[in-house]
Amino acid sequence: MDGGLAVVWSACLKRLDVPRLALAGLPLLFLFLLAMLPLLRLLSEGGLQFSPGLLSDPYLRWRLLWSLGQAAASVLLCLLLGAPLAWLLARYRFAGRGLLLRLLMLPFVMPTLVAAMGVLALFGPQGLFGVNLQDTPWLLLYGNLFFNLPLVVRAGCDGFGQVPASRLAAARTLGATPWRAFWRVEWPAALPWLLSSLCLVFLYCFSGFGLALILGGQRYATLEVEIYTLVAYELNLADAGALALLVLAVCGGIAALYAWLARRLSTAAKAEPLPLKPVSKLREKLALSAALAALLLFAGLPLFAVLWRGLAAASGWLALWDDDARLALWNSARFTGLTVLAAGVLGLAHAFACGRSLAMRALIFLPFVASPVCVAFGLLLLYPQWTAALALLLASYALLAYPFVAKALLTALDGQPPHWRAAARSLGAGPWRMFRRVQWPLLQPALRRGLAFAAATAVGEFAVTLFLSRPEWLTLTTLIYQRLGRPGQANADAAMQLSCLLMLLAVIAFWIIETAGGAGHGENSRADAAKPE
Numbered sequence: 001m002d003g004g005l006a007v008v009w010s011a012c013l014k015r016l017d018v019p020r021l022a023l024a025g026l027p028l029l030f031l032f033l034l035a036m037l038p039l040l041r042l043l044s045e046g047g048l049q050f051s052p053g054l055l056s057d058p059y060l061r062w063r064l065l066w067s068l069g070q071a072a073a074s075v076l077l078c079l080l081l082g083a084p085l086a087w088l089l090a091r092y093r094f095a096g097r098g099l100l101l102r103l104l105m106l107p108f109v110m111p112t113l114v115a116a117m118g119v120l121a122l123f124g125p126q127g128l129f130g131v132n133l134q135d136t137p138w139l140l141l142y143g144n145l146f147f148n149l150p151l152v153v154r155a156g157c158d159g160f161g162q163v164p165a166s167r168l169a170a171a172r173t174l175g176a177t178p179w180r181a182f183w184r185v186e187w188p189a190a191l192p193w194l195l196s197s198l199c200l201v202f203l204y205c206f207s208g209f210g211l212a213l214i215l216g217g218q219r220y221a222t223l224e225v226e227i228y229t230l231v232a233y234e235l236n237l238a239d240a241g242a243l244a245l246l247v248l249a250v251c252g253g254i255a256a257l258y259a260w261l262a263r264r265l266s267t268a269a270k271a272e273p274l275p276l277k278p279v280s281k282l283r284e285k286l287a288l289s290a291a292l293a294a295l296l297l298f299a300g301l302p303l304f305a306v307l308w309r310g311l312a313a314a315s316g317w318l319a320l321w322d323d324d325a326r327l328a329l330w331n332s333a334r335f336t337g338l339t340v341l342a343a344g345v346l347g348l349a350h351a352f353a354c355g356r357s358l359a360m361r362a363l364i365f366l367p368f369v370a371s372p373v374c375v376a377f378g379l380l381l382l383y384p385q386w387t388a389a390l391a392l393l394l395a396s397y398a399l400l401a402y403p404f405v406a407k408a409l410l411t412a413l414d415g416q417p418p419h420w421r422a423a424a425r426s427l428g429a430g431p432w433r434m435f436r437r438v439q440w441p442l443l444q445p446a447l448r449r450g451l452a453f454a455a456a457t458a459v460g461e462f463a464v465t466l467f468l469s470r471p472e473w474l475t476l477t478t479l480i481y482q483r484l485g486r487p488g489q490a491n492a493d494a495a496m497q498l499s500c501l502l503m504l505l506a507v508i509a510f511w512i513i514e515t516a517g518g519a520g521h522g523e524n525s526r527a528d529a530a531k532p533e
Contacts, residue, residue, distance in 0.1 A: 024353030024360060027346050027406070034399045035366055038378025039248065045241035045381055060226070060239075064246070067222040070137065071205035074144040075198050078152045081145070081298070083194060085291045086156025087186075092288060093276035100295070101157070102514060104150040107299055109453065109513070110506050111460025112147075112210030113477050117484075117499040118302025119143045119215055121309045126492075128305055139215040144208070145298045148201040152194065153295070159193030160186060165274045199258035207251055207371035209463040210477075214484070223247055224373045228466065231377060241381070244374045255369045303503065310500035313493035320497060327472075328479040329501070332459055335397060335475065339458035340451050342398035347405025347450055354410055364406045367399050375399065376467035387468060396464045401457040405450030412446035413439075449513050456509035460502065476502050 089101065107115070119142055123133040133139050163186050171181040212222040221229075223243055230240035279288055320329075354360040367375070379392060386392045462477040469478060476498055483495040 023349055027350035027353065027402075028363075030346060030395075030399070031363060031366060034379070034395055035370060035375060038375060038382045039370055040378075041382040042241060042244050042374060042378035043248065045237065045244075060243070063221065063223050063226050063243075066137075066220060067206055067224075068250075070140055070144070070220070070222070071202045073141060074148060074205045075202050077141065077145060078148050078201050079194065079198060081294060082149055082152030083156055083190075085149075085294060086153045086190070086194075087160050088288055088291045089153065090157045090160035091274070091277060092279050092284065094279050094288060097276075100292075101154070104154050104295075104299070105513065106303075106507075106510050107147050107150050109456035109510050110147075110303070111456075111462070111477060111502050112208070113214065113460065113462055113480050114306060114499050114503045114506065115143055115146050115302055116211050116214035117480070117496060118304075118306045119146070121305035121496065122301060128308065135217045135219065137220050139217075140211060140220055142298070143211040143215050143302075144201075144205045146302050147211075148204060149295075149298050151201060152197050155193045155197035156190055159190030161273060162193075163189045163274055168274065196258055199254055203251060203254045203258070203369070206254070207247060207373075209371070209373050214481075224371060224463075227373055227377060228463075231380070232466070237381070240377065244377055247371060248374055251369055251371060255365075306496060306499050306503055309493075309496045313497055320501060324474060324479055325494075325498065328474045328476045328498075331473055332476045332505075335394060335473075336455050336458040338394050339397040339401050340455050342394070343402035343405045343454040344447070344451055346398060346402040347409055347454075348447075350402070350406040351409035351413060354406075354413075361410065364403045364410070367403050372396075372400060372461075372463035373467070376464045380467060388470060390473065393464070393468045393473065396468060397458045397461055400461060400464065401454035404453035404457065405447065408446040408450030408453070409443060412443050448515075452509045452512040455512075456506055459505050459509075476505075 089097065119139055120127070120134075122128055123131055123139060123142065125132050125134055127133075133142075168181060168185050171185050172178075176184065206222070207224060208222070209224045209228070212220075212225050213228070216222060216225060224247065227240045227243050227247070230236040230243070279285055350360070350364060354364075376396065379396060380387055383392060460477060461475075462481070465473075465475055465478055466481075469475070480495050480498045480502070483491045483498065
């Protein structure tokens with residue numbers, strides 16, 4: 001894959017005298033056609049229909065209040081659980097600490113349907129714990145914690161790692177108790193990281209679709225699910241557009257708050273790290289045991305439950321061999337492959353076009369801010385004649401996937417010493433030779449990480465597929481959703497087994513990220529997005 005992309009990219013780089021603006025043409029045109037125009041079309045549709053009276057409907061008002069409430073509750077729970085866990089991981093040394101920090105990356109690449117199936121396997125009608133929480137708000141909140149608690153822990157761990165050892169030692173020397181030193185020295189250093197990550201948690205929970213659709217039920221569905229229902233089942237585009245406008249307004253406000261916090265609360269890089277302490281006292285052992293148990297409960301058990309229920313299915317693994325499963329696996333594989341190719345080309349172009357341009361760097365995050373449901377709905381409104389075209393579906397996949405590649409490559413480019421390129425030019429190397437001999441070898445690990453994230457995004461994509469897919473484009477995610485909606489234990493077992501297969505594909509992507517050397521440092525993960533700029 002890397003060699004093929006290098007060959008494709010070499011044709012462009014042989015003309016490196018082309019201005020950077022021309023290099024930016026491909027990603028800018030792509031974002032304009034697939035993100036900006038659909039969102040503008042959605043804004044016009046929603047703006048024409050939106051009125052304060054829309055929310056006078058008790059049903060829609062409840063959807064809005066619940067969407068905001070479950071996101072706020074998830075933020076609070078992630079803070080209460082994540083801050084102590086992050087502090088322990090940042091301060092103590094124990095066996096397996098490095099592996100644990102790397103495993104915190106795993107939920108970032110896990111498809112939402114796998115997490116939803118895991119939550120149902122634990123607390124659904126036939127849950128492993130014997131407790132049925134279906135049709136309650138707790139299922140969705142638990143699913144939100146699965147995805148977002150590791151994000152807060154990773155960001156908080158990095159934040160507590162910013163505390164200068166000399167400043168903390170000075171506070172203790174001046175008579176500050178450990179608790180007072182924490183509030184006066186450690187907490188202010190970690191606060192920017194925690195607040196920015198919590199903004200992302202709110203954004204992900206408010207605009208989440210897959211978890212809310214599976215775990216929310218009829219009463220606890222969010223605005224994103226309501227938009228999908230209005231479009232797919234009621235053909236009520238007017239109210240759907242108005243609600244989508246409301247979602248975009250909230251997401252835009254939270255994204256602006258995140259940017260403001262990141263700039264206002266950013267701290268200088270640490271000059272000296274605090275040495276990790278060994279776990280020796282009983283209270284330290286108990287605290288660390290409780291932290292590991294909490295991480296296992298919220299970030300590990302859903303995955304184990306999916307595997308357990310899949311292996312324990314009475315029908316064996318026959319569900320993976322029927323016609324629908326083979327079609328879904330083939331479609332998922334080829335859609336993912338094409339998405340990875342497109343994401344690689346777009347990511348390379350965008351990363352090299354950025355330079356020091358803040359606008360180009362900010363545009364990388366545009367697909368992250370706009371929810372997939374709003375993007376898909378905007379595409380339906382803007383390109384009705386293309387809704388039955390496979391090209392539009394694949395372009396939507398690429399839109400959601402390529403920012404991972406661009407962000408990984410941009411981080412790698414920023415980390416390359418500029419004097420290496422200057423030395424290559426002084427030795428007579430042309431632009432193409434300098435790229436091939438100096439930059440390309442250094443970029444390959446970052447490219448592999450980005451492509452692995454892109455593959456994980458494509459193979460687990462759900463929201464856009466429900467809007468734009470046709471029956472012959474059945475994927476693993478849509479097949480799981482179909483089986484889950486059919487009565488009978490056989491269909492429930494089949495959905496769980498297909499979830500096991502989807503989880504395996506996500507684990508393969510996680511392994512590729514690990515072998516590329518990035519997971520241990522958090523590059524290109526959602527935790528990396530929470531770092532103050």
